[in-house]
Each structure stands twice: as C-alpha cells, then as structure tokens.
Amino acid sequence: MGARVVLRVLGGRYELVTFVGRGGMGEVWEGRDRLIERRVAVKLLPHDRRDTSGAQLFFREARTAGGLNHTGVVTVFDLGQDPDDGTLYLVMEFLTGRDLDMVLREDGPPQVPTAVDWAAQTAEALQAAHAAGIVHRDLKPANLMLTPDDRIKILDFGIARYMASTHKSSKVIGTLAYMPPERFGDLPADARSDLYSLGCVLHELLTGSTPFRTTEPVAMMAAHLNTAPEPPGHARPGVPTALDDLVMALLAKDPDDRPASAAEVRDRLRGLSTATPPSRAESHLSGADTETVTTPLTGVGIGAARTPVFGPGPAAGTSTPVRRISRRTALRLGIGAVASAGIAAAAFTLFDHNTPADHKTPVDRKTLDPRLRWRYTTGDAVTSSPTVAGGVVYVGSTDGSVYALDAATGERKWAYSTGNKVEGVPTVAGGVVYVGSTDGSVYALDAATGERKWAYPTGSKLEASPTVVGGVVYIGGNSKAFALDAATGNERWAVSCDSGLELPAVDGGVVYIAGYNSVTALVAATGDEKWTRRASDWGFDRDDAWDHTPEDWRFTSPTVADGVVYIGSSKRVYALDAATGKKKWAYATGGTVGSSPTVADKVVYVGSSSKRVYALDAVTGKKKWVFVTGGTVEGAPRVADGVVYIGSFDHNVYALDAVTGNKKWAYATGGRVQSSPAAVDGVVYVGSFDHNGHALKAAVEDSPT
Structure with missing residues (x-):
C-alpha cells in the first residue's frame, strides 16, 4: 500500500486526504484526525478574515x-479557522x-412504509x-x-444561518423547491x-x-405562496388517506x-401503521449500492428538484389568497424584474447550487x-449518454450544456448552453x-456549428430524450407527449397520457411511451390512443389497507423489435404484444430497471438496481x-461486435461477451456511471x-490492476 497523500492540514491536526465535492455551502x-487517528x-467554508463578526456567528451557530x-x-x-486564509471548518463523524x-435518483421512490x-x-x-x-x-x-x-x-445544522449572514448579495439561503412561503416575505424561519x-x-x-413542477424561480415562489399542491395519493396508488392529510x-x-x-x-x-418498520429487504435499498462511501455533508450531489408526476393546481373546493411577489422581494432574492412584463427570472442563484467549471479540453496523456x-x-456530472455521428461525439452535461467533441481527439467543436441540465441523450x-433540457x-x-435553429417550450421539466422519425420529433414531458415538426419546431399534437414520461419509441407508425403508471401506444400521425397498459393491471403486492402500491410501476423507455415491446419496471422486464399491449412474458430482475432494454440477435439485455446485467431470450x-457488478446498473446496455458495454454505479464501464456474459475488461472512471455507452469504430x-466524457479503446483486453 502506498503512502497516504496529505493535501492540507488544518489546526495542526486534521489531514485532508480526499476531495469529495463542492457545493454552495463549501467544500x-x-x-x-492525527491525534485520535x-x-x-x-x-x-470560505471566509474573509476581515469579517470577524461572521466568524463569531459561525462559531456560535456551530x-x-x-x-x-x-x-x-x-x-x-x-x-x-485556518490562520493562513481564514477558511472556517467543521470536523464531523464520517458516515457511509x-x-x-x-x-431517489438511483432507486426511485421507496415503498410507502419505508x-x-x-x-x-x-x-x-x-x-x-x-x-x-x-x-x-x-x-x-x-x-x-x-x-x-x-x-x-x-446534516448541516447551523450552517444556513451563517451562510445567509455572510452573503450580502440580496439572496436567500435555502433550496427553492423545499422553501416555505414565509421565507419569501422577510419572516424569520422557525x-x-x-x-x-x-x-x-x-x-x-x-x-x-x-x-x-416548475423549474422557473418566480413561478416556483408563486406556487409556494399561492398554489395548493396535489396530495401524493393522486399520483401514487397505495398512499393512505391519513398520510395524504398529514402531507397537506x-x-x-x-x-x-x-x-x-x-x-x-x-x-x-x-401511528399510521401498527406494523414494525420495513426491514432492509423490503425496501428499494435491498439492491442499492450502499457500499459507496460519502461524507455527511451537503453539496456533493446535484440536489435539484425532480420532475413532478402531476401538475400543480388548487385542490377541489379550496381557494388560496393570492400573494404577489413584489419587485423589491424579487430583487432581494436575486431575481431580475421587468416592469413591462411583470417579474421575470433573469438570474436566481441559491447557495447550494454547484458552480460549473470553465469549459476546457484536457487530454489525459499520462x-x-x-x-x-x-x-x-x-x-458537472455527465449522465447523458453520448451520440456519435459523422466523427463527432454529442453529449449533454448537468452543467446545462450540449457539447460537440471530435471523436478522434476529444477537442471541443462547440458547446451550446441551455437554461438547465441536459440529462437525456442528444x-x-x-x-x-435535438435535445431536451430540464429548463422545459x-x-x-x-x-456543425451548434447554432440554435428553434426551441419549443413544453412547460415541464424534460429529463427524457427526443426521438426523431420521418421529420417529426417525439418527446415526453412531465405529463404530455409531444410531436413537433423537425424543421420548424411547430407542434403537431400534444397528448396527456401519464406523468414522468420517458424516451418514446416509434415503430410502424405507432409511438410507444411510458411513465410512472402506464405504458401507452399512440398513433404517430394524430396522437390518438391505440392501447394503454396501466400499473394496476398487473395487480397489487398485497391486499391490505396499508399498501395498494401496484406490483410494478415507474416504467422505463420501451424498445420495440419484431412486433414486441420490451419494457422495464420497478421489479421486472416485460415483453408486450406491440399491437395489443398484452403480456407475452415477464422476468423478475430483483431490483428496479432504470432504462430501456436493449435487443440484439434475439436477446434482451437489461440492467437493474440489483447490481446485475441480464441476458434474456x-x-x-x-x-x-x-453478470454481477458492484453497483446499480441504470444505463441501457449497448451491444456492438458481439460485446455488451455497460456502466455501473461502482464507477466502472464493463465489456462483456454477449454470448457468455464473461468479462472482457473493466475501466474505472472517477464517478458513478449512469450513462449508456456508445460503441463506434472500436471506441x-x-x-x-x-464530470468527464471518456473515450476508450474497445480492443484492449486487460485493465491494469
């Protein structure tokens, strides 16, 4: 074992060994601990040494x-406090x-009792x-x-108040999606x-x-102030009425x-249930990558609000007094206001947001x-799967940009910045x-140039990718599927069919699309429904008053091959007749299937949160x-030249023999791999x-140990 590399020592006692992450609250x-070992x-937490009152507040709060x-x-x-640069620091227990x-990102929502x-x-x-x-x-x-x-x-008791006192730029500390209405009106938090x-x-x-559901700051504030949310039970079967009442x-x-x-x-x-709390085996964490070591601190993950599974709106029979956001309040919160058009979100920065690094093209030669x-x-993190076309790699990043990189060298050709994260495949x-952004x-x-030809606002956060067939762009939003003219962006149709819609598949003039609660087939030309298979069609886990959660839900993007729709769910892989939606077979994976199955040579390849990759007839x-990996397999497997390529949350990319499942090689990245690999011309x-896009030589059989 090599000597431990110490990058910095604080207070003559605390060695900094490994950098974990950076967020709005610090590093x-x-x-x-040298003393106790x-x-x-x-x-x-960065701090100006001249601000003695801020340091005193930090020490008092901490x-x-x-x-x-x-x-x-x-x-x-x-x-x-570091005497050299004034940095304030907290030393805490290390948690795994x-x-x-x-x-939530890796496993999805847990069972209701959990x-x-x-x-x-x-x-x-x-x-x-x-x-x-x-x-x-x-x-x-x-x-x-x-x-x-x-x-x-x-985690992080006592830090928010200190951060609020030291940032004088008219912004409110907190995370907008979770912020109570009173925080927008100068009222103290209690x-x-x-x-x-x-x-x-x-x-x-x-x-x-x-x-x-909105990602636009002013609209989010207005929703917190004025909009009555829908009870969770309206979006998920099995939520008891008493629990709905408590959330509301x-x-x-x-x-x-x-x-x-x-x-x-x-x-x-x-008091909601007299049953004992669910055991580990009963929860969605049974197959989770709990060996991953993280620190008990904020700012490491992405932390943004996920796509809601329903739209906000007043509950039936209720009315909420409208509270307007004044120009003064908007400016205090760091939001630009435009008098002629009301309040518009020109710039809104919360301190828990990650700061994107400058775009650069480092090529690792050592x-x-x-x-x-x-x-x-x-x-930021690259969860988008790359697309390779014409010697160029197109990939999105959660820093909000789409990148075009030379496939041979990795040099950037152009980058286009959207208004939020790009998590879907270009x-x-x-x-x-064509690409979707969580800016909606x-x-x-x-x-060739990255210049925008058109943009179509769907009104909902887009995490899925577009499908382009016959001059039409098909994409799923929060609760609607859209068909857009590929040349102009003009809407051909928009259909409400489910929440949390995934990447659609188009085959034989039919659009197959899935979400949290259903799988639907639509006529591609009109958007008319051909058939729908709902989560409850597969029955329930158990028939009691506590949990009426469907046996399967949270469906993946479908894959269509030879008249069959292959689709994953919270528990299984299904094969459905493409014409009728009737089930042909189902296979239990032991965990959540996070992405669409891949079909090649009459074999279905799929990954699961059970840390496994399956090959099914x-x-x-x-x-x-x-094949068992060390972490959740969320990206779809890719098959090329008899090899299955997959990524895992254990940070590795694997190459497996498509016939036997034997490992040919593994490559360790510096973070979990949620992206699906793309294999083109031996790369x-x-x-x-x-935060990186990697280009790997497929022919190198053995990784160094």
Whole structure:
C-alpha cells in the first residue's frame, strides 16, 4: 500500500486526504484526525478574515448545533479557522451510506412504509433540535443521510444561518423547491418552517417529485405562496388517506395551520401503521449500492428538484389568497424584474447550487490505463449518454450544456448552453442535434456549428430524450407527449397520457411511451390512443389497507423489435404484444430497471438496481446469463461486435461477451456511471459523474490492476 497523500492540514491536526465535492455551502473532504487517528469528514467554508463578526456567528451557530446529542443528527467533533486564509471548518463523524437525494435518483421512490419510516426518523431528530432552539433552515433530501443500518441522520445544522449572514448579495439561503412561503416575505424561519420543508421531502419520497413542477424561480415562489399542491395519493396508488392529510397539513401556506411540533408529526407518522418498520429487504435499498462511501455533508450531489408526476393546481373546493411577489422581494432574492412584463427570472442563484467549471479540453496523456484515448471535462456530472455521428461525439452535461467533441481527439467543436441540465441523450438527424433540457424546452441545434435553429417550450421539466422519425420529433414531458415538426419546431399534437414520461419509441407508425403508471401506444400521425397498459393491471403486492402500491410501476423507455415491446419496471422486464399491449412474458430482475432494454440477435439485455446485467431470450424471457457488478446498473446496455458495454454505479464501464456474459475488461472512471455507452469504430464513449466524457479503446483486453 502506498503512502497516504496529505493535501492540507488544518489546526495542526486534521489531514485532508480526499476531495469529495463542492457545493454552495463549501467544500467536502475526507480527512484524518492525527491525534485520535480516526477517519473524519471535514467541511470547508470560505471566509474573509476581515469579517470577524461572521466568524463569531459561525462559531456560535456551530457550537450550538454541535451540542445536539441525538442519533438522528450528525456528530460535530470540532471546528476552527485556518490562520493562513481564514477558511472556517467543521470536523464531523464520517458516515457511509447515501443521502436521500442520491437514493431517489438511483432507486426511485421507496415503498410507502419505508418513506413513512424515514420521515418519522427525520421528525424525531428535528424535535430534538427544535427543543434546543435550533432551526435547520435548509432541510432537503441531500441533507438527509441514510446509513447502511437504515438510520436517517440530518446534516448541516447551523450552517444556513451563517451562510445567509455572510452573503450580502440580496439572496436567500435555502433550496427553492423545499422553501416555505414565509421565507419569501422577510419572516424569520422557525420550527414550523422546517416542517414545511419536511412536507416537501415526504412528498418527494412518496411520488418521486417535489410538490410543484416548475423549474422557473418566480413561478416556483408563486406556487409556494399561492398554489395548493396535489396530495401524493393522486399520483401514487397505495398512499393512505391519513398520510395524504398529514402531507397537506405540513404544506399549509400559513405556519399556524401546520402541525404544532415535529413531535406531533413523528407520532402521526408512527401511528399510521401498527406494523414494525420495513426491514432492509423490503425496501428499494435491498439492491442499492450502499457500499459507496460519502461524507455527511451537503453539496456533493446535484440536489435539484425532480420532475413532478402531476401538475400543480388548487385542490377541489379550496381557494388560496393570492400573494404577489413584489419587485423589491424579487430583487432581494436575486431575481431580475421587468416592469413591462411583470417579474421575470433573469438570474436566481441559491447557495447550494454547484458552480460549473470553465469549459476546457484536457487530454489525459499520462494515464496508467492504455485503454483511455481521451477525456473531456465538463462543468458537472455527465449522465447523458453520448451520440456519435459523422466523427463527432454529442453529449449533454448537468452543467446545462450540449457539447460537440471530435471523436478522434476529444477537442471541443462547440458547446451550446441551455437554461438547465441536459440529462437525456442528444438525437442527431439530418444535420441537426435535438435535445431536451430540464429548463422545459426542446432544442434543435445545427450539428456543425451548434447554432440554435428553434426551441419549443413544453412547460415541464424534460429529463427524457427526443426521438426523431420521418421529420417529426417525439418527446415526453412531465405529463404530455409531444410531436413537433423537425424543421420548424411547430407542434403537431400534444397528448396527456401519464406523468414522468420517458424516451418514446416509434415503430410502424405507432409511438410507444411510458411513465410512472402506464405504458401507452399512440398513433404517430394524430396522437390518438391505440392501447394503454396501466400499473394496476398487473395487480397489487398485497391486499391490505396499508399498501395498494401496484406490483410494478415507474416504467422505463420501451424498445420495440419484431412486433414486441420490451419494457422495464420497478421489479421486472416485460415483453408486450406491440399491437395489443398484452403480456407475452415477464422476468423478475430483483431490483428496479432504470432504462430501456436493449435487443440484439434475439436477446434482451437489461440492467437493474440489483447490481446485475441480464441476458434474456427475447422469445421466452428465459435467462441466458447474468453478470454481477458492484453497483446499480441504470444505463441501457449497448451491444456492438458481439460485446455488451455497460456502466455501473461502482464507477466502472464493463465489456462483456454477449454470448457468455464473461468479462472482457473493466475501466474505472472517477464517478458513478449512469450513462449508456456508445460503441463506434472500436471506441467506447461514455459519461461519468466525475464530470468527464471518456473515450476508450474497445480492443484492449486487460485493465491494469
């Protein structure tokens, strides 16, 4: 074992060993306490040494938070200030596990009893903090760590208030999707503000989305102030009425209408069922990558609101007084206001957002692995799968840009910045790149120059990719499927069919599209429905009053081959008759299928959160082989020249023999691989959470150990 590399020492005691991530609240490091010789987590917060009052506030807040002695709150060991540059730091216990933001992204919403248990644990820890006079002010999934023993720990108590005091740029600390209405009106946060945020978190655990679907800042604020959210049970079968009522009470606009305390919330959650909390095997984490080590700190993950599975709107029979956002409030929050057009979101920056790095084209020439041809660094995670066309690699990044890179060298040809994350696969057709963005728009870009030809706003956050067939662009939004003229972007039709829609498949004049609760076949020319297969059609897990969750839901993008629709779900892979939607066969994967199956040579290849890749006979559904990785396999497998290429959350890209499933090679990136690889002309292109797009030589058989 080589010597440990120490990059910095704080207070003569705490060694910074490994950089974990950077967020709005500072930097996150894995460290080592020299005195006690233990592993610790260290958070660094930049600070101007001249601001002595700010440092005093930090020490006061951190000491108060550090005094909390509760199993549901991360333990603070020490705090201090670097005399050289004034950096403030917190030293905390090092935790293994995943924050709930990562859990939701990797596994999807948990079973209803599991969500209730996690929320009850959170409420119990909040009660201990509130009893000590401490308010969190920025409760969200990224601040809730799930440990391997299924315990929830709240992170970052005491930091939000310090950050708010030191950033004088007229912005509010917090995360907009979870922020209570009173925070937009100069009212101080209190314990009831944390309960509203807990309501947003619980809503997301139950449905996969925060209460309001917009990603536009002013619209999000207006929704928090004026719009009554839909109860979670309207989007997900199996949510008890009492749980719906509690979520709606937590999300009350007036703090006085919320539960009186976190203890009341805990008791109501615990009282929902007399059954014991679900065991690890019963939850969606049974196949999760819990060996992944993270630190108990915010800012490591992406942390943005996911696509809601329904649109906001007043509940039936209710009315909410409209509270307008004044120009002064908008400016105080960092939002530009335009008098002639009302308030428009010109710039809104919350401190928990990651700051994109400058675009550059570093080519790694000293790598130990001979497989790496080049590596291109973007400003954030690359979850988008690359598309290769005409010697160019097109790929999106969660930094909001689409990149065109020379396939041979990795040099950038152009980059186009959208208004938000690009997580779907760019589609190239007729010299045009079509891509969706979580800013809600579909973009058509000139493939040679990156110049925009048109943009179509769908009105909902787009995480899926477009499909282009016969001069028409088909794409799924939050609750509608769209058909757009490929040349002009003009809408041909828009059909409401489900929530959380995935990448559509088009075959034989039919559009097949799926979402959280159904699989639908639409006539490509008109959008008329041919058939729909709903989640409840497959029955329920068990017939009791507690859980009427369908046996399968959260369907993937479909793949159509030889008159059969192959599709994944929360538990299985299905083969459906393309003409009728009737089931031909089903195969249980032991975990959630996160992406569309791949069909090649009468074999269906699919990955799962059970950390496995399966090869199934396309006609019978019988297993041919299975390969086990070290983490969730969410991207679709790609098959080329008798080899199956897959990415895994264990950070690796694998090459497997398509016939036997035997491993030919593995390549370790610097982060989890959610992207599907693209294999063209002996080169495998793939994106990683390490912010890079990698180009790998497919023919190199053995990776160095």
